[in-house]
Amino acid sequence: MPFRFCFFACAFLVAAQNTAVRAADSNDNPLMIESALPYHYPQFDQLKDDHFVPAIEAGMREQLKEIEPIANNAEPPTFDNTIVALEHTGRLLDRAERTFDNLNACNTNPTLQKIDKEVAPKLSAHRDEIHLNPKLFARVQALYDQRDKLGLDPESAYLLERYYKDFVRAGAKLADVDKEKLKKVNAELATLQTDFEQDVLKERNASSIVVEKKEGLAGLTDDQMKGVANAAKAEHKEGQFVIQLQNTTGQPLLGSLQDRHLRERIMNASLSRNSKGGEFDTRNIVMRTAQLRAEKAKLLGYDNWAAYQLEDQTAHDMPTVNKLLADLAPPAVANAKREAAEQQKVVDQEKGGFQIAAHDWDFYSEKVRKAKYAFDESEVRPYYELNHVITDGVFFAANKEYGLTFKERHDLPVYQPDVRVWEVYDRDGSPLAVFIGDYYARASKRGGAWMNAYVQQSGLFGTKPVVANHLNIPKPPPGEPTLLTQDEVRTAFHEFGHALHGMFSHVKYPRFSGTSVPRDFVEYPSQVNEMWARWPEVLRNYAKHYKTGEPMPQALLDKVEAAEKFNQGYKTTEYLSASLLDQAWHQLQPNQVPTDAFAFEADALKKGGIDFPPVPPRYRSFYFSHAFAGGYSAGYYSYLWSEVLDADTVEWIKEHGGLKRENGDRFREMLLSRGGSADALGLFKNFVGREPYIEPLLKRRGLEKAPGADDTKTEAQKIPNG
Numbered sequence: 001m002p003f004r005f006c007f008f009a010c011a012f013l014v015a016a017q018n019t020a021v022r023a024a025d026s027n028d029n030p031l032m033i034e035s036a037l038p039y040h041y042p043q044f045d046q047l048k049d050d051h052f053v054p055a056i057e058a059g060m061r062e063q064l065k066e067i068e069p070i071a072n073n074a075e076p077p078t079f080d081n082t083i084v085a086l087e088h089t090g091r092l093l094d095r096a097e098r099t100f101d102n103l104n105a106c107n108t109n110p111t112l113q114k115i116d117k118e119v120a121p122k123l124s125a126h127r128d129e130i131h132l133n134p135k136l137f138a139r140v141q142a143l144y145d146q147r148d149k150l151g152l153d154p155e156s157a158y159l160l161e162r163y164y165k166d167f168v169r170a171g172a173k174l175a176d177v178d179k180e181k182l183k184k185v186n187a188e189l190a191t192l193q194t195d196f197e198q199d200v201l202k203e204r205n206a207s208s209i210v211v212e213k214k215e216g217l218a219g220l221t222d223d224q225m226k227g228v229a230n231a232a233k234a235e236h237k238e239g240q241f242v243i244q245l246q247n248t249t250g251q252p253l254l255g256s257l258q259d260r261h262l263r264e265r266i267m268n269a270s271l272s273r274n275s276k277g278g279e280f281d282t283r284n285i286v287m288r289t290a291q292l293r294a295e296k297a298k299l300l301g302y303d304n305w306a307a308y309q310l311e312d313q314t315a316h317d318m319p320t321v322n323k324l325l326a327d328l329a330p331p332a333v334a335n336a337k338r339e340a341a342e343q344q345k346v347v348d349q350e351k352g353g354f355q356i357a358a359h360d361w362d363f364y365s366e367k368v369r370k371a372k373y374a375f376d377e378s379e380v381r382p383y384y385e386l387n388h389v390i391t392d393g394v395f396f397a398a399n400k401e402y403g404l405t406f407k408e409r410h411d412l413p414v415y416q417p418d419v420r421v422w423e424v425y426d427r428d429g430s431p432l433a434v435f436i437g438d439y440y441a442r443a444s445k446r447g448g449a450w451m452n453a454y455v456q457q458s459g460l461f462g463t464k465p466v467v468a469n470h471l472n473i474p475k476p477p478p479g480e481p482t483l484l485t486q487d488e489v490r491t492a493f494h495e496f497g498h499a500l501h502g503m504f505s506h507v508k509y510p511r512f513s514g515t516s517v518p519r520d521f522v523e524y525p526s527q528v529n530e531m532w533a534r535w536p537e538v539l540r541n542y543a544k545h546y547k548t549g550e551p552m553p554q555a556l557l558d559k560v561e562a563a564e565k566f567n568q569g570y571k572t573t574e575y576l577s578a579s580l581l582d583q584a585w586h587q588l589q590p591n592q593v594p595t596d597a598f599a600f601e602a603d604a605l606k607k608g609g610i611d612f613p614p615v616p617p618r619y620r621s622f623y624f625s626h627a628f629a630g631g632y633s634a635g636y637y638s639y640l641w642s643e644v645l646d647a648d649t650v651e652w653i654k655e656h657g658g659l660k661r662e663n664g665d666r667f668r669e670m671l672l673s674r675g676g677s678a679d680a681l682g683l684f685k686n687f688v689g690r691e692p693y694i695e696p697l698l699k700r701r702g703l704e705k706a707p708g709a710d711d712t713k714t715e716a717q718k719i720p721n722g
Contacts, residue, residue, distance in 0.1 A: 031055035031096045037412065039434045039466050040455050042099050045413035049111040052100045059093025060126045066090070067130055077139035079150060083160055087460060087509050102452045106470050107415050108444050113198050120190035128183045131170035140167055155677045159509050169312065171300060178299055185296045189289065196285050197629035203273050203280040204245050205443050209266055211241040219258040221378055223476070223483065230477050245270055246472065247447025247623065249616050255362035267359035274622035282622045283597045289628055294590040305586040306634040313520045313635065314681045318587060321637050325583070329576050329610045331703040335569025336615050342368050358616050365567050373566065375559040377485060384489050385546040386439060386473065386482035393542030394496045397532035401664035403427030424503060433503040436468035440475040447472060449491050451498035459508035467502040469495040481546045486560070490533050497529025506673040513675050519631060520638035521680040525672055527646035534561065535659055565702040570615050572701055577617035579637045580608040582627045586634035597621060645684050647696035652688045
C-alpha cells in the first residue's frame with residue numbers, strides 16, 4: 001500500500017498477474033469484500049491461493065480509479081478533498097496485500113512464492129504511478145506550502161507533512177527522465193528483494209546437518225534428542241538424526257554438543273549459507289541490490305542509501321549512527337575477548353590443545369556460566385512451559401499494567417492447526433482487539449520472530465485491530481510439553497510489546513496506525529515489554545514446573561538474575577558486527593560497490609574494529625534478510641538505538657513503582673496509543689520528561705562507561721538527536 005507502510009512485520013509485498021489461476025467468480029473471492037467476521041477478521045477457511053492475484057489486481061485498478069478524480073479535481077485543493085481523500089483510497093489493495101504478505105511469511109508454499117516472485121515489478125510500478133503523478137503531487141505541495149494557514153489539528157497537520165515527505169522521497173520532484181530511471185530501479189529492487197528472501201528460506205531448509213549415529217550427539221538432553229529425531233522424520237530420514245538450522249549465525253545445539261568436529265560442521269554450514277555457489281547463492285543479489293540502492297539514492301539527491309534511509313528515522317543521519325556503533329564497538333569487543341579468555345582457561349585446564357573458535361563459544365561459555373553462577377540453561381526450561389508463559393506471564397503482565405483481559409476463541413478460522421486466537425478486552429471490559437498467536441517453527445515459515453497486523457485500527461474507518469505474533473519455537477513430539485529457553489521467553493514478551501503497540505493504537509488516520517513509526521523507534525516499546533519477563537510478580541505467576549506446578553525456587557531465580565549480564569560481550573559484538581555490515585553496504589557510492597563480497601565483508605569488519613573471529617556477525621550479508629529483503633536496510637542499528645530508549649524507560653518505570661496501572665496508563669496514553677501521529681522522539685521525551693540517556697544501556701550490557709563519563713547524567717551522555 002503506497003500510503004500505509006507496514007513498518008515492523010511486513011516485508012515489501014509484491015504481486016502481479018499471470019502467475020496463478022484466476023478465481024472463476026470474484027463474488028466467491030473472500031478478499032473482494034470486507035470480512036463479515038468480528039473485527040473484519042480474515043476468512044482463512046475460505047481463502048485459496050488463486051484468490052490473491054485477482055484481488056490484488058482488482059485492488060490496484062480500484063485504487064487508480066479512486067486516485068484519478070483526486071488528481072484531476074477542478075476545485076482548489078483542500079485537506080479533505082486531497083489528503084483525507086487519499087487516505088480513503090486502496091482499501092481493497094491494502095486488505096489483499098496484508099493477507100497475502102502475512103501468509104506468505106508464516107505459511108508459504110510454492111504457489112505463493114511464485115506469485116510473490118513473479119509479480120513484484122507490478123506493485124512497484126503501481127506505487128510509482130501514484131507517487132510520481134505530477135497533478136496529484138501539485139495538490140499535495142500546494143497544501144503543504146500553505147500548511148500554517150489551514151488551521152489543522154495536530155494529527156491532521158502531521159499527516160499533511162508526512163504525505164508531502166512521502167511523495168518527495170518517492171521521487172515526485174524528479175524530472176521526467178529521472179522518474180523513468182527510478183521506475184526501472186524500483187521494479188528491479190522489488191524482484192531482487194523477493195528473490196533474496198526466498199533463497200534464504202530455501203537454503204536454510206536445504207542446509208540441515210545429518211548425523212548417522214546417536215553417539216555423535218553426546219551432550220544433548222533427552223528433549224533435544226527427541227527434537228533431532230523428530231526433524232529426521234520430518235525430512236524423511238528415519239533412523240538418522242537431523243539438525244535444522246535457524247536463521248541466525250549461531251545455532252542452539254552448539255551449547256550442548258560435545259563433538260567438536262560436529263560443532264564445526266554446524267557452524268560452517270551456517271556461515272556458508274547462500275554463498276557457496278548453487279541456485280540459492282545470493283552474493284550477486286547482494287551486490288546488485290547495493291548498486292541499485294546507491295543509484296536510487298543519487299537520483300533522489302542523497303550521497304548514498306544510508307543517508308536516504310536515515311533522514312526519515314529518529315537518528316536522522318549517518319554521523320549519528322556511525323558514532324553510536326563506533327563508541328560501543330571497542331568496549332563490546334574488549335568484553336568479548338575477556339569472555340573468550342575465560343573460556344580458553346577451561347580449554348587449557350581440560351588439555352584441549354586448541355584455541356577457542358566460533359563453533360566452541362556456546363559450548364565453553366556454558367561451562368563458564370555453570371562454574372561462575374552454578375546455572376545451567378536446562379534447569380530453567382521445565383519452568384517455562386509455553387501456555388503458562390503466554391497466559392500466566394505475557395497476558396498476566398498486560399492485565400496488571402494495562403487492565404487487559406483475554407478470552408480464547410475457537411470459533412474464528414485459522415490458517416494452520418497450531419495457531420491460537422484470543423479476543424482482547426480493554427480495562428473497562430469493552431472489546432479492544434483480536435490477537436493471533438503462531439508460535440511453532442515449520443518449513444513453510446520464515447525465520448525469526450515478528451508481529452503483523454491483518455486489520456489496523458483507524459478512527460476514519462471505525463476499525464479495531466487484528467494483530468498476530470509469530471515465533472519459531474521447535475514443536476515437540478505429540479504429547480510432550482513445549483518448554484522454552486530463557487531467550488524464547490524474552491522473545492514472547494518482546495513480540496507482545498509490538499502487539500500492544502498495534503492494539504492500543506488510537507489514531508484517526510490509517511497512515512499512522514499502530515507500529516507505523518520510524519524503523520529505529522518501532523523496537524522501543526517491544527523492548528520495554530521485555531522487562532516484565534523477569535519482574536518478580538510476573539515471574540512467580542508463570543515460572544512453574546510443568547509437572548508439579550511448583551514455582552521456580554528462589555535460588556534458581558537468583559541464578560537467572562545473576563547470570564543476566566553473562567556473555568554480553570558476545571551478544572553485543574555479534575549484533576554490532578551485523579549492524580556495521582549493514583551500514584558498510586549502504587554507505588557506498590554507486591562506483592564503490594565491490595565485485596568481491598567476501599573481501600568487502602572482511603574489510604568492513606576490520607575497519608569497524610570488530611573483526612574478532614570467535615564472534616562472527618549475527619547475520620552474514622548473504623542471509624541477512626533484515627538488510628536485503630525486509631525494511632531494515634541501513635536500519636539494523638535500530639535495535640540498539642531503541643534499546644537506549646528502552647533501558648532509560650525501564651529505569652523510569654522502576655523509579656515510579658514498576659508494575660502498576662498508573663505507569664501502564666501513562667505509557668499507553670502518551671506513547672503506545674499515538675502510533676505514528678507525532679514525532680517519535682518527542683513522544684519519548686514527553687513520557688520521561690527529558691532527553692534520553694545512554695547510561696542505562698551501558699549498565700544493562702555490562703559495558704565500560706564512555707571515556708570521561710562519571711555517574712552524573714551529563715549532556716555528553718545523552719544520545720545524539722541527529
